[in-house]
Amino acid sequence: MDIELFTAGILKQIAPPSKMSSALFDLSVGAPDEDSLPNEALLNALQETLYHDPVNSLIYAGTSGYIDLRSWIATTHASTGNNFNSDNVSLVSGSAHGLDNIARTFLEPNDFVLMSSPTYPGAIRTFQSCGAKIVDIPSDQFGIDLNHLEDLLSDYNHKNKKIKILYVVSSYNNPSGMSINNNQKKSLVKLCEKYSVLIVDDRAYSMITFERNPDPSLSTICPSENIIEVGTFSKTIATGIRVAWIMASKSIINNLNLMRFDNGGSSLMQRMVFSFVNSSHYPKHLASVNQIYKRKRNIVSDALTKYCSDHVEFHIPQGGFYHWVKIKNGLKNSKLAENALKQGVGINVGNIYFVNREDTEHVRIVYSKLKESDLVDAVKILSTCFKN
Numbered sequence: 380m381d382i383e384l385f386t387a388g389i390l391k392q393i394a395p396p397s398k399m400s401s402a403l404f405d406l407s408v409g410a411p412d413e414d415s416l417p418n419e420a421l422l423n424a425l426q427e428t429l430y431h432d433p434v435n436s437l438i439y440a441g442t443s444g445y446i447d448l449r450s451w452i453a454t455t456h457a458s459t460g461n462n463f464n465s466d467n468v469s470l471v472s473g474s475a476h477g478l479d480n481i482a483r484t485f486l487e488p489n490d491f492v493l494m495s496s497p498t499y500p501g502a503i504r505t506f507q508s509c510g511a512k513i514v515d516i517p518s519d520q521f522g523i524d525l526n527h528l529e530d531l532l533s534d535y536n537h538k539n540k541k542i543k544i545l546y547v548v549s550s551y552n553n554p555s556g557m558s559i560n561n562n563q564k565k566s567l568v569k570l571c572e573k574y575s576v577l578i579v580d581d582r583a584y585s586m587i588t589f590e591r592n593p594d595p596s597l598s599t600i601c602p603s604e605n606i607i608e609v610g611t612f613s614k615t616i617a618t619g620i621r622v623a624w625i626m627a628s629k630s631i632i633n634n635l636n637l638m639r640f641d642n643g644g645s646s647l648m649q650r651m652v653f654s655f656v657n658s659s660h661y662p663k664h665l666a667s668v669n670q671i672y673k674r675k676r677n678i679v680s681d682a683l684t685k686y687c688s689d690h691v692e693f694h695i696p697q698g699g700f701y702h703w704v705k706i707k708n709g710l711k712n713s714k715l716a717e718n719a720l721k722q723g724v725g726i727n728v729g730n731i732y733f734v735n736r737e738d739t740e741h742v743r744i745v746y747s748k749l750k751e752s753d754l755v756d757a758v759k760i761l762s763t764c765f766k767n
Contacts, residue, residue, distance in 0.1 A: 421616075440646035490543045516545075
């Protein structure tokens with residue numbers, strides 16, 4: 380195989396990365412509220428880290444990463460049925476790095492990857508970059524279409540087509556805000572076990588929850604050796620720290636570590652994060668950001684209802700950063716986005732969240748980043764943009 384030709388062919392298939400909008404009111408970028416960033420607490424954690432262990436903080440972390448943080452993650456985030464410890468966790472430089480590590484470890488060109496759709500564009504790009512063929516699995520506000528999934532798994536199995544991975548965002552999906560129904564989770568895991576398919580469960584938004592308790596993971600409902608969980612501190616602490624994790628069986632973690640050539644992430648950042656999350660400040664911070672995002676969610680829900688109800692329909696998300704809005708008057712989402720950008724409002728259209736279908740009906744609206752007063756103004760402006 381001519382590697383240069385193969386690589387060039389793959390690159391042509393990959394959509395360009397999403398970009399931050401230049402709009403005055405940017406409802407397109409899924410970033411945290413900047414006023415919520417725990418600057419002072421992180422400064423204290425950084426100073427404590429450098430004071431108590433300056434040498435180990437400033438050398439290579441090792442491929443798996445700082446053991447105390449890995450232990451904390453296993454204790455805090457692993458289901459009791461898995462009996463995980465630090466050996467079941469590998470620290471990575473952001474969840475995007477984690478997905479890339481998984482893809483390059485387990486995928487070969489022309490392997491099939493199933494993705495619950497709509498889905499995170501970064502994951503689409505990552506799997507496509509390894510030459511995988513992606514198949515969308517429909518989902519809605521109630522969960523994933525299990526009948527479609529089972530038919531597909533059976534059909535591909537009979538045709539000896541190898542499905543390696545099912546990628547899902549099981550809680551508060553980007554872009555739809557949907558969570559997989561708890562009644563579906565066990566069936567989903569058992570189906571993938573039956574056909575020897577790895578489940579990559581992206582838990583990026585699992586702790587941004589407006590319910591009393593966080594939405595349970597797939598492995599909490601049905602522990603399985605087939606599940607790989609990816610988590611991150613980007614949404615709950617800050618995107619710039621670039622500390623995230625992969626949690627899975629020891630054999631999977633060992634394979635993932637063998638595929639890495641980076642000598643691990645930042646030892647300093649990992650130790651700083653551990654100092655923060657292991658302190659009394661972190662639970663308070665987490666409760667605070669969830670209240671901030673719940674307030675912002677409510678503001679946008681109310682504003683959409685008040686100013687845009689003739690033009691759109693949507694479900695109120697119970698966590699995460701996003702409203703997934705369906706246009707109901709026949710206007711194409713590309714035209715709405717064009718009209719909105721002229722008025723200073725940036726939104727993302729539905730197409731980028733699918734691989735094998737064109738979506739002209741949906742837009743994603745982000746409520747996490749803008750200030751509360753700006754959110755109302757942005758939706759008011761958006762309400763004037765539903766014109767052909």
